[in-house]
Amino acid sequence: MNFKTTVILLVLLGAAAAFVLFDRLGNGDKEKVETASDTKRLFDVKDKDDVNSLTIKSADGSEIVLAKADGKWRMTKPVEAAAEMWQVDGLVRDLIGLESKYQVDPADKGLDKPQFKVEMSAKGGKLLKFDVGNKTPMGEMYVRVEGHKQADVVPASIYESLAKPASELRDKQLVAVASNNIKQLTIDHEGQKLVLEKEGNEWQLVSPTKLPADESVMTDLLSAVTGLRATDWVAKDAPDIGAKFDKPQMTVAFTTSAATTRPTTAPASQPVWTTVTFGQYEDIRHQKVYARISDTNAIVKVAATPIETFSKKPIELRDKKVLDLNPDHVSKLMILTDIPAGAAPTTKPGKKSDVAIERRKVAAATPATKPAVAAATTQAATHPATQAKAATQPSSQPVVAEAAKASTWELLSDPKGDADDEAVKNLLADLHPLRATKYLESTPTTKPTGNYTVKVTTEGPGGTPVNHYELKLIDPGGDQALLAEYNGLSFELPRTFLTKIEGNFAKKPKEAAKPAPIGADDKTFELPGK
Numbered sequence: 303m304n305f306k307t308t309v310i311l312l313v314l315l316g317a318a319a320a321f322v323l324f325d326r327l328g329n330g331d332k333e334k335v336e337t338a339s340d341t342k343r344l345f346d347v348k349d350k351d352d353v354n355s356l357t358i359k360s361a362d363g364s365e366i367v368l369a370k371a372d373g374k375w376r377m378t379k380p381v382e383a384a385a386e387m388w389q390v391d392g393l394v395r396d397l398i399g400l401e402s403k404y405q406v407d408p409a410d411k412g413l414d415k416p417q418f419k420v421e422m423s424a425k426g427g428k429l430l431k432f433d434v435g436n437k438t439p440m441g442e443m444y445v446r447v448e449g450h451k452q453a454d455v456v457p458a459s460i461y462e463s464l465a466k467p468a469s470e471l472r473d474k475q476l477v478a479v480a481s482n483n484i485k486q487l488t489i490d491h492e493g494q495k496l497v498l499e500k501e502g503n504e505w506q507l508v509s510p511t512k513l514p515a516d517e518s519v520m521t522d523l524l525s526a527v528t529g530l531r532a533t534d535w536v537a538k539d540a541p542d543i544g545a546k547f548d549k550p551q552m553t554v555a556f557t558t559s560a561a562t563t564r565p566t567t568a569p570a571s572q573p574v575w576t577t578v579t580f581g582q583y584e585d586i587r588h589q590k591v592y593a594r595i596s597d598t599n600a601i602v603k604v605a606a607t608p609i610e611t612f613s614k615k616p617i618e619l620r621d622k623k624v625l626d627l628n629p630d631h632v633s634k635l636m637i638l639t640d641i642p643a644g645a646a647p648t649t650k651p652g653k654k655s656d657v658a659i660e661r662r663k664v665a666a667a668t669p670a671t672k673p674a675v676a677a678a679t680t681q682a683a684t685h686p687a688t689q690a691k692a693a694t695q696p697s698s699q700p701v702v703a704e705a706a707k708a709s710t711w712e713l714l715s716d717p718k719g720d721a722d723d724e725a726v727k728n729l730l731a732d733l734h735p736l737r738a739t740k741y742l743e744s745t746p747t748t749k750p751t752g753n754y755t756v757k758v759t760t761e762g763p764g765g766t767p768v769n770h771y772e773l774k775l776i777d778p779g780g781d782q783a784l785l786a787e788y789n790g791l792s793f794e795l796p797r798t799f800l801t802k803i804e805g806n807f808a809k810k811p812k813e814a815a816k817p818a819p820i821g822a823d824d825k826t827f828e829l830p831g832k
Contacts, residue, residue, distance in 0.1 A: 344447055344454060345422075345430050347398040350391050352425045358464055359419040366468050377472055383598065384473035389466070396463045397422060398430075402454035403442065411444040411453050412436030418464045434464065469535040476532055476595050476602065477576065481524040485560040486573070489523075489612050490553040496616065498523075499561045507619050514621040519614070526611040527556055530578065532602035533590055543601060546581040546592040554578045554612055580609060617741045624788055625771065626735035627760060633768075634759035635659040635726065637803050641752045657807055658714040659721050709809055720809035729802045733758065736773070738793035739783060745792040751779035754803055775800075 347353060351373075358366045367379035368390055375385035397420065412435030422430040431448035438444060443460055446453045489496045497509035498520070505515035536543060559573030581592035583606065590603045636658050643652035711721035754775040761768050775795070776785040783794040 342402045344400045344402055344432070344445075344456070345398050347422075347424045347428065347430070350394045350398060353394045353398065353422050354425070355421075355423045356390070356394060356397075357421040361415065361417050364468075366471065368471065377468065380468050381472070383600070384475070384478065385471055386473045389471050393463050393466065393471070394422070396460065398424075400445070400454075400456050400460060402456060404455055405452035406444070406455060408435075408444070408446050408451075408453035411446075413444060413446045413453060417461065420464065434460065437461075472535065474532040476530040476578075476593075476598075476600070476604070477528050479528060479556070479558060479576075481521075481528050483558045484524055484527065484556045486557045487523065487527070488553075488555045489614070490555075491551070491613055494615075496614065496619065498619070507616060511616055513616070513619075514623075515619050516621045518622075519619055522611055523614075526608040527554060527578070530593070530604055530608065532600070532604060534603040536592065536601040536603060538599070538601055540601075543592075547579060547594060550579050550581055551591070552580045552609060552612055554580070617743065620741055622737045622739070622741075623735045624738050624786075624791060624793060625733060625773070627730070627733045627758060627771065628762075629727070629730040629734055631760040631762045631766075632730055632733075632758055633661045633761045634757075635729070636755075636757040638755040638757075639752070639804075640754075642750070656715055659711050659726060659807060660714055662708065662710060662712045711807075713808055717808050721807050722805075722809045725802075725805050725807050732799055732802055736788075736795075738786070738791075739796055740794045742785075742792040742794065745776070745785055745787055746778075748776065748778045748785070750776045752777035754800075756803060775803075 354370045356366075356368045365379050366377070368375055368377055368385055370376070375387055375390040377383050377385045413433050416433035416435055418434040420430075420432055420434065424430065433446050435444035435446070435453070437458060438455055441458050442455050443458050444453045445456050445460070485500045487498045489498075495509065496507065498515060499506055499508050505517075505520045507513050507515050555575045555577040557573040557575045575596075577596040579594045579596075581594065584590040584592065584603055588606050591606045591609060592601065593604045594601050636656065639653065639655045639657075641653040709720035710723050711726045713719055713721040754777070756773040756775070758771045758773075759768060760771070772788070774787045777800060778785060781797065784797055784799060786793050786795050
């Protein structure tokens with residue numbers, strides 16, 4: 303390449319550079335001016351917790367106002383209600399984290415009639431305002447921060463964040479009370495009203511009958527109350543909304559005030575009750591039901607599953623603890639078995655048996671014998687002749703050891719003798735306490751494959767009166783639950799209880815120790831001379 307060609311190329315390169323510079327200077331305010339190679343945060347707020355209010359005005363005239371007090375967000379417009387914390391925090395995090403990709407002239411970017419007008423207040427007296435305009439040809443959004451001449455281009459996700467309806471930002475938790483703070487609960491369903499009261503840490507059903515309430519059932523009921531969440535918010539002036547509650551399915555009310563008995567002369571302060579009224583189902587699928595909350599007057603749709611949870615009969619609320627016997631106080635056990643013969647053509651014979659078990663009385667050692675034993679021991683240790691004689695006499699220690707090995711329980715029925723303590727212990731464990739799996743209105747009429755009666759006698763310490771208990775069992779056969787009756791109650795028990803009363807209560811004989819192999823204890827044999 304000669305010198306002339308080089309000069310020509312340099313001239314052309316300079317002309318091209320001048321054209322590019324002219325184009326940028328002449329059209330920069332019409333299109334864009336790059337602010338930097340990296341994105342730039344629009345707001346000087348580093349943490350979402352520094353923001354204490356947020357207002358979003360939409361182009362359609364709707365307005366959402368959120369304010370924070372004591373670290374919790376609350377909605378003041380369009381309704382006065384608690385806000386969904388994680389939803390609002392996420393929205394605020396998105397807004398303060400906005401970054402500008404580049405800046406452009408705000409003209410014709412939809413900012414004269416913005417899609418949203420946003421205002422945030424933050425710690426330190428900061429007030430942040432910006433408008434959201436149209437989308438860019440590349441699918442991003444134009445925004446203009448108050449006080450800035452240029453518009454900023456930001457990710458389009460900001461539109462989705464701001465377009466969330468008020469119902470999505472509203473707290474869907476309908477009951478803001480912890481389960482353990484509820485002291486009274488009523489359930490009005492199909493003409494039956496259940497009244498439950500908490501006494502200390504225990505719940506009682508006080509109406510229509512008085513009985514202890516089951517802990518696990520109460521946990522389910524209280525969780526159903528405090529776990530109520532709206533799936534949809536319904537406007538109070540929605541068409542036909544009144545008809546949804548003309549014939550409510552159920553009414554559930556609760557209060558955090560304990561039931562108290564006050565003197566007739568003292569004024570009784572009325573507890574504050576919150577009532578949840580369940581109206582009609584949303585449709586024939588029965589997946590959602592209309593509900594109205596008294597303290598907020600909110601009308602919502604909720605999942606229909608609580609209806610089944612609240613639909614309880616008094617017998618279903620009863621404490622499943624039928625009987626509780628202290629194993630240390632049980633003195634006698636009797637198990638009567640009556641298994642009918644199998645129906646023709648089977649040849650299976652019937653069986654009747656009874657097992658009687660009694661706690662063995664332990665005689666206390668008399669103090670008078672102790673010095674004699676001590677003297678004999680001293681004499682044996684002092685006189686060599688006595689020591690030699692004692693060495694030839696059978697030791698009394700094995701006798702004492704054998705007596706110590708005697709069972710706590712004695713089998714009075716055949717085969718008489720020591721009872722299997724472990725088998726008795728396992729049975730008594732099921733009676734401390736005996737828990738029903740389900741209460742029954744009455745014992746079903748069924749052809750049993752076995753009838754059993756368990757009789758227990760208890761004698762407490764210190765002259766406590768002797769008490770007698772009788773439990774009747776029916777085995778319906780197969781894998782069905784046992785049917786039981788006690789003290790006028792009919793209920794079901796797991797079949798595992800049957801294995802405890804059908805077992806062998808005789809003490810198993812101890813296996814004799816196997817003789818050691820010949821030569822096992824001999825010393826190693828060595829040949830002479832080795």
